[in-house]
Amino acid sequence: MAIVRSARRRGRMDERVRGRYVGLPEGAASMASMLDIAVPIVMLVVFASCMCTGGLSDLASMRIPNRVSVVLVATFVLLAPVSGISLALYGTHLLAGVAVFAVGFALFAANVIGGGDAKMIAATAVWFGLSGDLADFLVSTAIAGGVLALCILALRAAAGRLAGVGIPLPAHFHDARAGLPYGVAIAFAGLVTIMHTPLAQMAIARFHA
Numbered sequence: 001m002a003i004v005r006s007a008r009r010r011g012r013m014d015e016r017v018r019g020r021y022v023g024l025p026e027g028a029a030s031m032a033s034m035l036d037i038a039v040p041i042v043m044l045v046v047f048a049s050c051m052c053t054g055g056l057s058d059l060a061s062m063r064i065p066n067r068v069s070v071v072l073v074a075t076f077v078l079l080a081p082v083s084g085i086s087l088a089l090y091g092t093h094l095l096a097g098v099a100v101f102a103v104g105f106a107l108f109a110a111n112v113i114g115g116g117d118a119k120m121i122a123a124t125a126v127w128f129g130l131s132g133d134l135a136d137f138l139v140s141t142a143i144a145g146g147v148l149a150l151c152i153l154a155l156r157a158a159a160g161r162l163a164g165v166g167i168p169l170p171a172h173f174h175d176a177r178a179g180l181p182y183g184v185a186i187a188f189a190g191l192v193t194i195m196h197t198p199l200a201q202m203a204i205a206r207f208h209a
Contacts, residue, residue, distance in 0.1 A: 055187030064116030
């Protein structure tokens with residue numbers, strides 16, 4: 001179903017993009033065409049880079065740099081309008097980020113997740129909007145978080161033995177009271193879900209064009 005939704009929305013987006021060329025001088029139309037090819041690819045690369053940076057940083061140090069969330073939001077806010085998204089749809093993406101941030105902040109206040117986790121998941125939600133993709137992302141994050149918890153608990157239980165045979169682990173693996181690097185689950189779910197969105201399908205199609 002996610003793939004079907006993506007195909008339909010990608011078709012509508014492509015129609016809006018083609019419509020922007022009508023009446024433009026040849027040079028301007030050529031420049032607009034180049035932007036339409038480059039922007040989705042750049043956005044997808046930035047998104048993937050932020051997911052990997054946030055996930056690996058959290059795994060290594062239990063910290064997600066603020067710049068990850070800032071770059072995620074700034075990239076979408078600045079480049080999404082150029083990618084052909086409608087103003088109404090653009091607003092729903094921002095609203096998704098605000099809504100998820102409110103829930104994330106409540107979970108942070110309840111000491112369920114860290115502040116970096118709350119910011120990263122909200123910044124990622126901006127890319128999915130109020131759609132089925134957002135639901136897929138949140139469900140995938142929850143499932144990945146459960147698997148992550150089991151893996152981290154197992155590694156922490158074996159941390160001493162692993163260190164004894166020369167396999168070092170980050171410091172938090174030796175602390176049973178440390179939290180979970182939930183950024184890993186967010187990153188995994190984000191990377192999986194983004195591939196079903198119109199943006200990713202458009203970027204892939206134009207990369208191979």
